[in-house]
Amino acid sequence: MEETRELSKEISQAVISRLPRYFRYLGELKDEGVTRISSKELSDLMHVTASQIRQDFNQFGGFGQQGYGYNVEFLYDEIGNILGLNKTHHLILVGAGNLGQALVNYMNFKRRGFLFRGIFDKNPALYGKKIRDIEVQPMENMEQFVKENNIDIAVLTIPKTSAVEVAGILSNCGIRGIWNFAHCDLNVPPHIQVENVHLSESLMKLSFLLKNEELE
Amino acid sequence: MEETRELSKEISQAVISRLPRYFRYLGELKDEGVTRISSKELSDLMHVTASQIRQDFNQFGGFGQQGYGYNVEFLYDEIGNILGLNKTHHLILVGAGNLGQALVNYMNFKRRGFLFRGIFDKNPALYGKKIRDIEVQPMENMEQFVKENNIDIAVLTIPKTSAVEVAGILSNCGIRGIWNFAHCDLNVPPHIQVENVHLSESLMKLSFLLKNEELE
DNA sequence: TAGATTGTTAATCGATTAACAATC
DNA sequence: TAGATTGTTAATCGATTAACAATC
Numbered sequence: 001m002e003e004t005r006e007l008s009k010e011i012s013q014a015v016i017s018r019l020p021r022y023f024r025y026l027g028e029l030k031d032e033g034v035t036r037i038s039s040k041e042l043s044d045l046m047h048v049t050a051s052q053i054r055q056d057f058n059q060f061g062g063f064g065q066q067g068y069g070y071n072v073e074f075l076y077d078e079i080g081n082i083l084g085l086n087k088t089h090h091l092i093l094v095g096a097g098n099l100g101q102a103l104v105n106y107m108n109f110k111r112r113g114f115l116f117r118g119i120f121d122k123n124p125a126l127y128g129k130k131i132r133d134i135e136v137q138p139m140e141n142m143e144q145f146v147k148e149n150n151i152d153i154a155v156l157t158i159p160k161t162s163a164v165e166v167a168g169i170l171s172n173c174g175i176r177g178i179w180n181f182a183h184c185d186l187n188v189p190p191h192i193q194v195e196n197v198h199l200s201e202s203l204m205k206l207s208f209l210l211k212n213e214e215l216e
Numbered sequence: 217m218e219e220t221r222e223l224s225k226e227i228s229q230a231v232i233s234r235l236p237r238y239f240r241y242l243g244e245l246k247d248e249g250v251t252r253i254s255s256k257e258l259s260d261l262m263h264v265t266a267s268q269i270r271q272d273f274n275q276f277g278g279f280g281q282q283g284y285g286y287n288v289e290f291l292y293d294e295i296g297n298i299l300g301l302n303k304t305h306h307l308i309l310v311g312a313g314n315l316g317q318a319l320v321n322y323m324n325f326k327r328r329g330f331l332f333r334g335i336f337d338k339n340p341a342l343y344g345k346k347i348r349d350i351e352v353q354p355m356e357n358m359e360q361f362v363k364e365n366n367i368d369i370a371v372l373t374i375p376k377t378s379a380v381e382v383a384g385i386l387s388n389c390g391i392r393g394i395w396n397f398a399h400c401d402l403n404v405p406p407h408i409q410v411e412n413v414h415l416s417e418s419l420m421k422l423s424f425l426l427k428n429e430e431l432e
Numbered sequence: 433t434a435g436a437t438t439g440t441t442a443a444t445c446g447a448t449t450a451a452c453a454a455t456c
Numbered sequence: 457t458a459g460a461t462t463g464t465t466a467a468t469c470g471a472t473t474a475a476c477a478a479t480c
Contacts, residue, residue: 014471016424020417024399038437050437051473058439066438067480083420084427098321102314108399108416114423152426177426179419183240183324193425197418200324201236202411203395204299207330208232209409210368210393211300230447254461266461267449274463282462283456 015056019083021046022056026076038069088113090151091179094166095158096121096129096136099181103155104131114153118145122162139166146173153177160184231272235299237262238272242292254285304329306367307395310382311374312337312345312352315397319371320347330369334361338378355382362389369393376400 025046029037043050057063057070063078064070080086091109093100096119103109104116119136121127126136137145145151154170156163156178163182170178170188177193180186183201186194241262245253255273259266273279273286279294280286296302307325309316312335319325320332335352337343342352353361361367370386372379372394379398386394386404393409396402399417402410 011428012471016421019424020414020420023420024417040437049473051475052471054438054440055472062439064438065480066478067436069437082424082427084423085420087427089423089426098318099315102318103415105314106415109419112416112420114419153422176429177422179422191429193422193429195418195422195425197413197415198236199319199322199413200328201240202413203325203330204236204239204301204328205232206369206393206395206409206411207300207305208235208298209411210305211298211303212227213392213407213409228447256461265449267451268447270462270464271448278463280462281456282454283460285461 011059015059018048018056019079022053023076023079023083023085026072026079029072030076034072036069037072037075039064041069085112088115089153090115090117090149091153091155092116092118092120092142092146092151093155093157094120094139094142094170095156096123096126096131097157100155100157101131103157104134116155117149117151118142120145142166143169143173146170146175151175153179155179155181156186157181227275231275234264234272235295238269239292239295239299239301242288242295245288246292250288252285253288255280257285301328304331305369306331306333306365307369307371308332308334308336308358308362308367309371309373310336310355310358310386311372312339312342312347313373316371316373317347319373320350332371333365333367334358336361358382359385359389362386362391367391369395371395371397372402373397 025042039050039053042053046053054064057075060078060082063075091114093104093116100119104119109116116132116134118141119131119134120139120142121136122139124138127138129136146154152175154175154177156166158166160182163180163184164186167178167180167186167188171192175192177195178186178188180194180196181199183198185196188194241258255266255269258269262269270280273291276294276298279291307330309320309332316335320335325332332348332350334357335347335350336355336358337352338355340354343354345352362370368391370391370393372382374382376398379396379400380402383394383396383402383404387408391408393411394402394404396410396412397415399414401412404410
């Protein structure tokens with residue numbers, strides 16, 4: 001099961017989840033003109049321990065210098081590279097409802113190299129409608145489009161009733177990752193990466209926190 | 217710091233994060249007419265260990281019966297209660313852009329008792345526009361509206377530049393929780409709960425996973 | 433050089449899993 | 457009663473924190 005895994009040192013989920021936040025803080029520091037920072041200063045800023053920061057960065061090799069700290073711009077670039085942000089990603093949107101349209105219209109993704117290339121929906125009323133210059137196409141076109149346009153990532157903003165089926169089709173035409181907004185778990189082959197955004201579960205978590213706060 | 221905390225047994229973040237997923241699976245089982253389930257069966261379904269399921273449920277007292285397992289409907293209701301879904305929550309939307317509008321239009325929240333009561337934006341062009349029968353109001357009205365309408369939760373879909381300031385205002389007018397979609401961390405008093413949905417960080421995580429997959 | 437701060441090892445803490453007695 | 461499965465304790469595993477030698 002784990003045969004080839006050992007080639008690149010396994011990075012824990014906990015560390016991976018923290019990387020984008022480091023990236024965000026370093027980007028802000030860079031924009032503010034800060035050139036160097038110590039793990040202690042960053043720890044005060046981010047409310048995590050300096051020890052954890054150093055441990056995390058050292059999963060990927062030494063980015064700092066004893067007695068000096070870390071060069072902000074260098075560290076920012078390195079973490080960006082680790083996150084794969086130095087590459088352009090080609091996306092399709094599957095499901096052109098309110099949420100899907102909002103995501104396509106959200107321009108920050110483009111800035112980071114995530115480019116929407118195609119939009120698909122099963123509602124004929126939407127065919128030909130343009131969202132940010134991209135025409136909505138019938139679902140039937142999806143498979144061929146993914147194959148022909150070197151699509152990396154599919155963004156799934158469709159109801160859970162069709163999500164599993166669509167994920168199956170995508171798995172068979174070369175997609176590499178699925179950003180899943182449908183309220184279900186997808187069962188795809190292990191070489192396909194899935195990142196779930198379960199909004200209603202996030203809201204339930206908030207609800208729990210409110211209820212728990214009452215008791216204290 | 218931790219004085220009153222011990223009144224209700226502290227539940228770990230890890231457990232809290234899993235509750236909504238249990239709730240989703242139990243709801244589906246209930247809809248399929250399944251009346252009882254063992255931790256082993258649920259574990260096969262959800263791809264987690266049966267031991268973890270039993271440990272998690274027992275954080276809240278015994279919901280099962282030896283030799284029988286768990287009653288699906290009872291367990292569903294209990295977890296719903298733990299999550300605070302037996303109560304109605306009153307929400308406001310702050311920031312009526314694409315994403316905000318998509319959230320208001322998303323009807324599943326209503327089904328779970330999360331009701332949008334007001335919508336606020338700083339763009340005068342949107343004032344009076346109706347989204348699901350709710351008129352967009354000027355930001356200036358927000359503070360009073362929250363006080364007068366018993367609002368629990370503010371959904372923040374505004375740029376990070378104004379998010380911190382708005383969170384400050386909300387903190388002072390009785391809001392209990394913030395569902396934060398802005399790309400920043402909010403520093404609010406500890407009695408106010410914050411649940412972050414950082415979409416770009418989620419996408420970066422997916423990007424990392426794709427890049428890492430290449431190496432294997 | 434002296435001071436600062438990393439990289440890294442060791443200690444601690446917490447979460448997950450295994451095991452089994454309790455009991456339906 | 458016998459069989460099944462929970463509730464719960466104990467063992468293991470992994471992640472976080474502390475400490476400090478290395479070194480810029």
